[in-house]
Amino acid sequence: MDFSLNDEHVALRDAVQRFCDGEYPAHQRGNLETPAVAATRWAGMAELGLLGLPFDPELGGSGQSAIELMLVAQEFGRSLGGGGWLSSVVLAGQLLAETGTPGQCSRWLPALASGELRLALAFGEADSRYDLAHVAATARMVNGAYRIDGRKTLVLDGDTADVIFVVARSAGAVHEPHGLTIFAVDAKAHGVHVQPFTTLDGRGAAHVNFDGVQVDADAIVGTAGEALPLLETAVDRAAAALCAEAAGAIEALLDLTAEHLRTRKQFGAPLAKFQVLQHRVADMLIALEQVKSMACAAAMAVDAGDVPQRRHIVSAAKALAGQLGRQVGLAGIQLHGAMGMTDECRAGHYAKRLLVINQLFGDAAHHLQRLASQPQC
Amino acid sequence: MKLEFSAADEAFRQEVRAFVAANLSDDIKRKVELGLRLEHEDYVTWFRKLESRGWITPGWPVEHGGPGWNHVQRYIFDEETLLGGAPRIIASGIQMLGPVLIAFGTEAQKKRYLADIRHSATWWAQGFSEPGAGSDLAAVRTTAVKGSDADGEHFIVNGHKVWTSYAQWCSMMFALVRTDPTAKAQEGISFLLIDMKSPGIDLRPIRMLEGGTDLNEVYLDNVRVPAENLVGELNNGWSYGKYLLGHERTGIAGIGSCKQQLARARTLAAQQGLGDDPLLRWRLAQFEIELMALEFTALRLLSANQKSRVPAVEASMLKVRGTELRQAIFELLVDIAGPNAVPFSAASQFLDGVAEGPAPVELGSLAANCLDSRKLSIYGGANEVQRNLIAKAFLAP
Numbered sequence: 001m002d003f004s005l006n007d008e009h010v011a012l013r014d015a016v017q018r019f020c021d022g023e024y025p026a027h028q029r030g031n032l033e034t035p036a037v038a039a040t041r042w043a044g045m046a047e048l049g050l051l052g053l054p055f056d057p058e059l060g061g062s063g064q065s066a067i068e069l070m071l072v073a074q075e076f077g078r079s080l081g082g083g084g085w086l087s088s089v090v091l092a093g094q095l096l097a098e099t100g101t102p103g104q105c106s107r108w109l110p111a112l113a114s115g116e117l118r119l120a121l122a123f124g125e126a127d128s129r130y131d132l133a134h135v136a137a138t139a140r141m142v143n144g145a146y147r148i149d150g151r152k153t154l155v156l157d158g159d160t161a162d163v164i165f166v167v168a169r170s171a172g173a174v175h176e177p178h179g180l181t182i183f184a185v186d187a188k189a190h191g192v193h194v195q196p197f198t199t200l201d202g203r204g205a206a207h208v209n210f211d212g213v214q215v216d217a218d219a220i221v222g223t224a225g226e227a228l229p230l231l232e233t234a235v236d237r238a239a240a241a242l243c244a245e246a247a248g249a250i251e252a253l254l255d256l257t258a259e260h261l262r263t264r265k266q267f268g269a270p271l272a273k274f275q276v277l278q279h280r281v282a283d284m285l286i287a288l289e290q291v292k293s294m295a296c297a298a299a300m301a302v303d304a305g306d307v308p309q310r311r312h313i314v315s316a317a318k319a320l321a322g323q324l325g326r327q328v329g330l331a332g333i334q335l336h337g338a339m340g341m342t343d344e345c346r347a348g349h350y351a352k353r354l355l356v357i358n359q360l361f362g363d364a365a366h367h368l369q370r371l372a373s374q375p376q377c
Numbered sequence: 378m379k380l381e382f383s384a385a386d387e388a389f390r391q392e393v394r395a396f397v398a399a400n401l402s403d404d405i406k407r408k409v410e411l412g413l414r415l416e417h418e419d420y421v422t423w424f425r426k427l428e429s430r431g432w433i434t435p436g437w438p439v440e441h442g443g444p445g446w447n448h449v450q451r452y453i454f455d456e457e458t459l460l461g462g463a464p465r466i467i468a469s470g471i472q473m474l475g476p477v478l479i480a481f482g483t484e485a486q487k488k489r490y491l492a493d494i495r496h497s498a499t500w501w502a503q504g505f506s507e508p509g510a511g512s513d514l515a516a517v518r519t520t521a522v523k524g525s526d527a528d529g530e531h532f533i534v535n536g537h538k539v540w541t542s543y544a545q546w547c548s549m550m551f552a553l554v555r556t557d558p559t560a561k562a563q564e565g566i567s568f569l570l571i572d573m574k575s576p577g578i579d580l581r582p583i584r585m586l587e588g589g590t591d592l593n594e595v596y597l598d599n600v601r602v603p604a605e606n607l608v609g610e611l612n613n614g615w616s617y618g619k620y621l622l623g624h625e626r627t628g629i630a631g632i633g634s635c636k637q638q639l640a641r642a643r644t645l646a647a648q649q650g651l652g653d654d655p656l657l658r659w660r661l662a663q664f665e666i667e668l669m670a671l672e673f674t675a676l677r678l679l680s681a682n683q684k685s686r687v688p689a690v691e692a693s694m695l696k697v698r699g700t701e702l703r704q705a706i707f708e709l710l711v712d713i714a715g716p717n718a719v720p721f722s723a724a725s726q727f728l729d730g731v732a733e734g735p736a737p738v739e740l741g742s743l744a745a746n747c748l749d750s751r752k753l754s755i756y757g758g759a760n761e762v763q764r765n766l767i768a769k770a771f772l773a774p
Contacts, residue, residue: 001385003378004680005378199738221591258772261772271483272774275765278764278768282763282768283764285694285768286694289674289677290670290673290674290698292677293673293676294670296673297380300380313380313669319642320670368663368666371662372661
């Protein structure tokens with residue numbers, strides 16, 4: 001049992017922090033990215049090696065573990081940065097690296113690592129909430145090829161992805177755990193309709209319709225008909241990374257809040273002198289330490305590869321990060337007073353990200369449910 | 378970073394578990410598991426078992442009889458003994474005075490007192506709080522005036538200590554007393570060792586909410602204390618008191634106790650037919666994640682510091698979270714008892730009284746335990762004071 005960071009961990013964290021401090025100026029954090037700015041940042045992430053972090057060196061990566069991804073995610077949380085990284089690298093990229101054929105991996109992963117390609121994972125549907133087996137989209141064999149039909153919702157970074165990994169049902173009824181298959185689809189393929197939108201926290205996403213999209217069997221990523229465990233692993237990895245993002249966002253929001261309380265004066269004294277506000281800050285700090293610890297535990301559980309343990313710890317971590325993150329985010333607005341309600345003040349942008357983090361990849365209620373329904377481990 | 382305990386740690390865990398199973402009597406175990414009153418001899422019996430194995434003073438240096446464990450081993454020891462139904466090491470001689478004497482005592486004091494503390498031959502009372510000095514400990518007003526007579530140099534102590542735990546079992550007391558009334562609050566306080574059988578000491582038990590009488594008032598009326606019973610320097614007692622309160626932080630979060638009580642909640646819920654109650658399952662799951670977060674936070678903060686002394690702010694955070702979580706679990710236990718939490722009899726707090734108790738055996742003590750747990754956020758620096766410390770360190774300009 002060891003929670004300590006080694007020298008390489010610290011060096012990576014410091015490098016990402018420098019990158020974020022440069023790319024995401026404090027007063028702009030949380031703002032919508034223009035395509036030009038997004039492209040510069042994406043190139044910067046590639047240059048720093050962040051887009052290939054978990055992949056094999058021969059595929060342009062550096063073979064790092066979930067611990068390193070956690071450290072990066074925490075810095076992105078702090079700077080409200082890293083747009084696109086979670087979808088391309090953590091979610092879709094690792095799914096590909098784990099289950100793709102050598103041909104698929106060498107076709108897409110080096111391009112992702114060098115910043116030439118973006119990926120997205122389309123798994124959610126209008127009625128699925130957080131149930132990964134709830135897939136109505138179909139993949140039917142027609143004349144030796146697959147024909148994909150269905151409507152995928154809330155595809156993170158689906159607005160800019162070059163290749164979309166879509167989960168479709170090749171057999172079985174809507175809720176069945178078996179019969180799911182993942183296909184890699186070119187975002188510009190005939191029949192793919194991308195409807196871009198912006199998320200609450202100012203990020204790109206899309207609803208994507210697949211109308212008779214034709215793909216060959218070599219577009220299948222992983223085992224045909226048995227995609228659910230792969231998908232669950234991918235979503236758990238993303239949930240673990242979001243816990244780290246929450247920790248970073250909470251930490252940055254606390255720094256902003258402390259600065260405000262030290263400088264803002266009311267009733268003849270800085271707000272930091274008021275005990276009732278001090279106690280709220282103390283509770284926020286205690287929340288931060290817990291979310292940090294759970295983010296570490298979740299990353300370690302992802303690396304360890306024991307599925308029941310991973311489910312147990314990731315669910316605990318995500319539920320807690322979701323609850324405490326949102327709580328701290330909204331408290332951050334309160335402690336900034338009316339300024340906290342404005343678009344100009346960054347506190348609200350952190351609150352928005354923390355709120356969104358709870359809603360993605362299973363909210364606190366979903367993960368409590370999953371934890372409660374698991375056998376004790 | 379690693380989530381698993383090492384093979385050596387796991388082997389140590391098995392060793393502790395086997396020791397508890399082989400050495401803890403059924404009566405004591407049952408009292409602990411049912412939250413019933415433990416007698417002095419229960420503690421002494423168990424502490425002497427630990428002593429014979431060299432495990433009674435986990436926080437002491439090896440040369441003074443400590444086992445030389447690292448923070449993970451100490452953590453495992455706490456968890457395994459509590460989960461096995463053993464009493465906590467509550468003796469303030471072991472937890473508090475020992476480390477102070479080792480750090481600041483004279484050779485003569487160490488020789489005279491440490492071995493008796495280890496063997497549970499002497500129990501020590503903590504004479505810190507006073508009616509006018511609770512969380513604000515620097516306000517102590519008990520005076521000690523230095524003088525000398527035919528029998529040698531001595532202090533004459535006058536004052537009133539309160540909330541003194543288990544003073545009825547104690548033959549000695551370590552106390553903070555004011556030796557320089559003209560100095561500022563924290564200065565002018567000294568750390569004295571007082572024989573409880575001295576003339577002029579009057580002990581009065583305080584009856585608490587849940588019926589217990591383990592807390593006492595101690596009146597000191599012209600009590601003569603030999604000058605050699607001063608620990609460290611005159612007027613420097615505040616810093617020894619702070620050292621004492623800062624020691625032994627490994628167990629401050631009470632994780633073993635939380636696990637013990639949560640396990641109790643699961644068992645009782647099943648017994649009460651609430652095993653499949655969705656709302657209860659939800660609450661248990663919520664407690665489980667909060668406990669996990671507390672546990673990993675304690676381990677992370679300890680490993681970040683690589684030693685058993687956690688900096689003050691982290692210790693305050695663990696104290697606040699750990700005590701509030703434990704209190705919340707006790708409230709859950711009361712909820713599980715339902716209407717059975719209402720009947721109350723003092724007899725139900727004792728093992729031999731349980732059978733005639735008004736409620737089913739396992740439920741009779743729950744409400745009393747819940748009330749008793751309110752002390753957790755009051756003692757050792759009220760949680761509000763801890764929050765002040767946490768926030769002030771962070772908000773300092």
